[in-house]
Amino acid sequence: MNAPIRSLPLAAQSSKPLAPSLERWRLRMYLTLLVADLLCILGGFFMARAVYQMAWPATLLMMEAQLLLPVYTTIALYQSTYSIKALLEPRFAIKRALLALLVASALLIFVTFYAKSTAYFSRVTFTLGLLFSGAAMVAFRLALLWLVRLTWGPRVVNVLLINDGGPEVKLSNSLVIDAAEHGLLADTTDPHNLDRLGRYLQNMDRVVVSCSVARRPAWVxxxxxxxxxxxxxxxxxxxxxxxxxxxxxxxxSLIVSTGPLGLRARAVKRAFDLAVAGTALFVLAPVLLLVALAIKLEDRGPIFFTQRRLGRGNRFFQMLKFRSMKVEGADADGNRSASRGDDRVTAVGRFLRRTSLDELPQLINVLIGDMSVVGPRPHALGSQAGDKLFWEVDGHYWNRHALRPGLTGLAQVRGFRGATDHENDLRGRLRADLEYISRWSPYRDVMILLRTLRVMVHQKAF
Incomplete structure (x- = not known):
């Protein structure tokens, strides 16, 4: 919360700064975490040998730990394991440390494999060493961050907010002062004024000034x-x-938009899509053939139904589905949503919709790059919530197309499926879609895919 300063602080009257420096303290915390991690790794392998073989660590075992140390340190430093965020968020701190440990161990195994040294390593002891090391690193981080919060509170950086007649601003955990009340001026013609201001700014990691347009150049x-x-x-x-x-x-120029995923993240997501879609098509090939045969035998019509939908970047693509409606009832633009007892749906189609089997051909869309396994579901152009088109209900609707549309998504596993009879039916799934885009991770894709298996059969499909 904001910490406003009501009276003239000592910084304006003496050589004492407005706040103590946190930079050196942060550096000590980073070093403490690093040294603790190295000790946790050595201690973890020590314990592994003692527990599994009931003996003191052998030279070879400790060599494994010593080889792991520089690799872990390099990876940990590279991925911000020791950073301001790691001092603020326990989950982030633990996740980065364990990820660095796993990657370092994988690299060590890879190198020793090609050096033909793995035969001399005990797999059980090495695994136990990693488990003990990881557990110790987690425990130490939880204890250290608890101590940090207890000693220093929620602030690990010094933020000074100077109000000088500009827009009202609120910054969490900041020191707030009024420029007029404290006699602070953006005046470069008076050395005494600059000295006064300099003592306010001492030890500050970030200084934010809210002033009028006319005074901005001087403050800059x-x-x-x-x-x-x-x-x-x-x-x-x-x-x-x-x-x-x-x-x-x-x-x-101002940067007002950017893609939600970087190159590395897009590559990981695409590799996941290809692996899942390719495997699913191979495994489900008999099911696909049986469904195609059932559709053909029922009314001799086409097996597939294609419909133009909006995809990534608000660009159209042709989405594939198994045909579940009568040929004469096909709706290319989706102007009429399917409803309970819809006379356009065939007997086979009703089963396909209820079990979500009609969506399986979209695995082909995934392979060719129009869709993703997990992402916001693509909607038909004429889809309505109540009596309004989707984008008329909420202008943020278009933002959901920043990623490829998916076979399944966060909205679907949360139960936002089926007809959108009311405007709130759309708003719920839109919130879920935008949350997915802003918080994407490979782990989340896997969890959404697993949760989809539980909701494939649902009562809202007509």
């Missing part, structure tokens, strides 16, 4: 001269919500 100049990370609030930019700024020559 002062903050740059002070050598601090300075920010100036701009009320006119709040509606644009820029993500950053790009400077190229004389062109200065």
């Amino acid at each position: 100049f002062v903050l740059r001269a002070a050598g601090v990370r300075g920010e100036v609030v701009s009320g006119s930019l709040q509606k644009l919500a820029p993500l950053g700024m790009e400077v190229e020559g004389d062109c200065i």
Whole structure:
């Protein structure tokens, strides 16, 4: 919560800073975590030998631990295992440490395999060593972060918010002062004024100034001269919500949008899609053939139904489904949603819809890159919630197309399926779709896919 300063602080009257420096303290915490991790690895392998073989660690076993140490340290430093966020969020701290340990152990196994040294390693002892090491690292982090919170509170960085007649701003865990009340001016003509301001800025990791448009250039100049990370609030930019700024020559532009996933994340997601869709098509080939035969025998009509839907980047693509309606009842734009007792649905189609088997041909869409295994479900163009088109209900609807549409998604496993008779039916699934996009991870894709198996048969399919 904000911590406003009501009276003139000592920083304005003496050489004492407004707040103690947290930078050196953070560096000590990072070093403490690093040394503790190394000791946890050595101790974990020591315990593994003692527990499994009831003996003191052999030279070879300790060599495994010693080989693991530099690899772990390199990977941990690379992926921000020791960072400000690791001091604030226990889940993040534990996740990064365990991930670094797993990757380091995998690399060590890979190298020793090619060096033909794995035959000399005890697999059970090595596995136990990793388990003991990981458990010790988790326990130490929980204890350290509890101690940090108890000693320093929720603030591990010093943030100073200076109000100088600009838009009202609220920053969590910040020191807040009023420039007029404390006599602070963005004046570079008076060394005494700069000295006064400099003592306020001492030990600050981040300084945010909210001032009028006319005073912004002066504050920018002062903050740059002070050598601090300075920010100036701009009320006119709040509606644009820029993500950053790009400077190229004389062109200065605001970054207002970016893709939700980076190159590495997109590659991981695509590899997951190909692996799952390819395997599913191979395993389910007999089921696909039986369904196709049943559709053909019922009314001699086409096996597949294609419908134009919106995909990634709000671009159209042709989505495949097993035909579940009579040929004359096909609706290419989806202007009429299926309903309970819909006379357009065939007998075979009713079973396919109830069991979600009609969606299986979309595995082909996944292979060719139009869709993903997990993502926001693509909607027909004419789909309505109540008496409004989906995008008329909520303008954020278009944001759900930042990723490829999926066979299943977070909205589906949360029960947002079937007809959208009311506007709230859309809003619920839209919130889930946008949450999925903003919080995507490979682990979440796997969990959504597993949860989908439990809801394939549902009562909201007509």
